[in-house]
Amino acid sequence: MTITITAFEKSPDGGMGLARDTRVRWALEEVGQPYDVRLVSFAGMKEPGHLALHPFGQIPTYEDGNLAIFETGAIVFHIAEQHPGLLLPKEHNARARAISWMFAALNTVEPPILDLVTVKIFERDQPWAADRLPLVADRIRARLDKLSARLGAAEWLDGEFSAGDLLMVSVLLRLRMSGILDEYANLAAYVARGEARPAYQRAFAAQLAINAPPTR
Ligand SMILES: N[C@@H](CCC(=O)N[C@@H](CS)C(=O)NCC(=O)O)C(=O)O
Secondary structure, eight states: EEEEEEESOOOOSSSSSSSSSHHHHHHHHHHTOOOEEEOOOOHHTTSSHHTTOOOTSOEEEEETTTTTEEOOOHHHHHHHSSTTSSSOSSSSHHHHHHHHHHHHHIIIIHHHHHHIIIIIIITTTTTTTTHHHHHHHHHHHHHHHHHHHTTTTTTSSSSSSSHHHHHHHHHHHTTTTTTGGGGGGGHHHHHHHHSSSHHHHHHHHHHHHHHHHEEE
């Protein structure tokens, strides 16, 4: 049975890796699992067929036989569970710690980063946007100060590369354009290490290929 994920037919960032199917592609590439991609338009995501797969009408989704799931955290976790020892350590306590980092990426680090996107793009015409921006940026820094201190000079967050790193790097990538990531040399290097992984490179290239203008 072939695994099928969904992705944007036309990604707002032009396929530069910010759409969340990148995380799922990356996880599948890390474990060496081939997959198909079904592209969906913004309108198509809100239609009943897609809503049956994703209650909030978003991408990505993941289908394998009679299993259909959504939410990148759940999808990456499922992929990791299907391939023991590759994205989550086999040792019980190390596995639990890696899962903590998965939740930390999505629940603790990602929310203020998404707020920055919201204020810069969706709320930019609001009269209070200029006042809100530095507050949101400082909330991000409060998280990155602690993350940077914990990572220190280590390569990954807890021993070997794990699904926790995969999600954390994916979340931090969204910050690059803001310049905030570069305020933390060890975090910038951590993200660069994630991006340098062959599995990430394959995931990125596959997403870009969909969005890149045809060359002639
Ligand atoms: N928490 C969800 C977020 C999914 C999400 O925000 N997907 C975006 C693309 S990266 C989307 O589909 N946006 C279009 C929309 O919400 O209409 C996850 O991690 O899967």
